[in-house]
Amino acid sequence: MKDNVKEKxxxxxxxxxxxxxxxxxxxxxxALLSIFPDKQEAVITTSWNFFIEMILILPAVMVLMxxxxxxxPKEMVVKYLGKAAGIRAVFLGILMGSLPTGPLYVxxxxxxALLKKGAKISCIIAFxxxxxxxxxxxxxxxxxxxxxxxxxARLVLTIVxxxxxxxxxxxxxxxxxxxxxxxGEEDASx
Amino acid sequence: xxxxxxxxxxxxxxxxxxxxxxxxTKTKQALTVALKSFFRILPTVLIIIIxxxxxxxxxxxNQISKIVGEQAGFGGVLIVxxxxxxxxxxxxxxxxLAASLLKSGASVTSVAVFITTLTMIGVVTLPLExxxxxxxxxxxxxGISFVIAIVIGIVMGVIL
Numbered sequence: 001m002k003d004n005v006k007e008k009x010x011x012x013x014x015x016x017x018x019x020x021x022x023x024x025x026x027x028x029x030x031a032l033l034s035i036f037p038d039k040q041e042a043v044i045t046t047s048w049n050f051f052i053e054m055i056l057i058l059p060a061v062m063v064l065m066x067x068x069x070x071x072x073p074k075e076m077v078v079k080y081l082g083k084a085a086g087i088r089a090v091f092l093g094i095l096m097g098s099l100p101t102g103p104l105y106v107x108x109x110x111x112x113a114l115l116k117k118g119a120k121i122s123c124i125i126a127f128x129x130x131x132x133x134x135x136x137x138x139x140x141x142x143x144x145x146x147x148x149x150x151x152x153a154r155l156v157l158t159i160v161x162x163x164x165x166x167x168x169x170x171x172x173x174x175x176x177x178x179x180x181x182x183x184g185e186e187d188a189s190x
Numbered sequence: 191x192x193x194x195x196x197x198x199x200x201x202x203x204x205x206x207x208x209x210x211x212x213x214x215t216k217t218k219q220a221l222t223v224a225l226k227s228f229f230r231i232l233p234t235v236l237i238i239i240i241x242x243x244x245x246x247x248x249x250x251x252n253q254i255s256k257i258v259g260e261q262a263g264f265g266g267v268l269i270v271x272x273x274x275x276x277x278x279x280x281x282x283x284x285x286x287l288a289a290s291l292l293k294s295g296a297s298v299t300s301v302a303v304f305i306t307t308l309t310m311i312g313v314v315t316l317p318l319e320x321x322x323x324x325x326x327x328x329x330x331x332x333g334i335s336f337v338i339a340i341v342i343g344i345v346m347g348v349i350l
Contacts (some may be wrong), residue, residue, distance in 0.1 A: 021233070022236055025241065042246065042247040043243040043246075043247035046243040047240055050239045053286070054235055059228060060199045060201070060202035061198070061202070062228040062231075063220070064201075064202050066221060066222070066223035067205055067220045069223050070220040070223060071209060071216060071220070104315065105312070112323060121327070128331065129335065132281075133310050138282060140198045140202075141282050142305075145289035146292070147194075154346060157341075157342045162338070169327065169331065169334065173326055
């Protein structure tokens with residue numbers, strides 16, 4: 001409950017800040033365009049075209065985000081990933097990371113819960129990376145603005161490299177933990 | 191309306207109908223969330239759209255491509271990568287921004303690197319990440335993500 005109130009408070013603050021920045025941006029833009037009237041057409045046409053492109057998909061993207069946030073609760077993600085094993089865990093991490101919504105810092109407490117539950121580190125890294133850059137509603141926006149070739153190429157490359165990164169970080173952490181334990185024993189024998 | 195926009199709307203509508211058949215109350219809840227987040231993100235979207243208009247209207251194309259274009263070389267890529275790592279803007283907004291850079295002479299490599307570091311790396315949220323996941327894991331994740339972002343960008347520059 002307390003968290004909820006706190007969340008609402010920060011949201012209201014964030015909205016206020018965004019509205020102020022929008023106001024300032026508008027004032028600066030109007031000032032600039034009245035100083036340089038010859039730029040008016042180019043600036044307004046560009047902004048208008050981008051606005052149309054965005055407004056055509058934004059409601060749909062928000063609906064997708066809303067659906068995922070209600071139908072894929074955090075508890076479910078943590079439950080599934082906590083007991084996954086092997087290379088399957090890495091791919092499940094990517095899949096689960098691409099479904100929920102919200103900024104990356106929302107995923108950190110979830111990753112921490114997974115760590116405590118004993119989930120594989122490669123799985124957690126895959127989950128965080130997928131959450132960060134290949135979420136499905138986000139990919140829709142990428143498709144709209146950068147085209148299918150760009151989106152598909154980045155998606156495939158990201159998945160491949162994230163899997164490698166997950167395994168690499170897992171090995172590195174295991175290796176350094178082992179070294180620490182060995183180092184500790186040596187110290188004890190002295 | 192282009193085909194991509196139609197596809198996205200049909201896809202979202204399909205998901206919505208499927209969800210509605212499965213669970214009406216949850217779907218209504220989802221729509222409320224959607225409406226709220228729409229108005230929550232709208233000011234940021236407008237800010238970026240105005241910024242894009244100003245960027246393309248005022249900054250000459252050869253200026254942009256000198257910094258982040260083909261001839262800028264690896265230094266340009268590194269600048270974009272660092273910029274993406276430090277900036278803290280919602281990822282949804284990064285795509286129109288990236289598209290505008292691409293249109294105004296930035297290379298595919300720098301745009302792909304920018305999107306990847308912007309979304310994967312958060313210098314601003316690093317203290318929180320260290321607190322939740324420990325120093326070792328947080329620093330390794332951010333550091334290696336920086337490297338793979340550059341690899342993704344270079345490969346994309348070659349194949350696209």
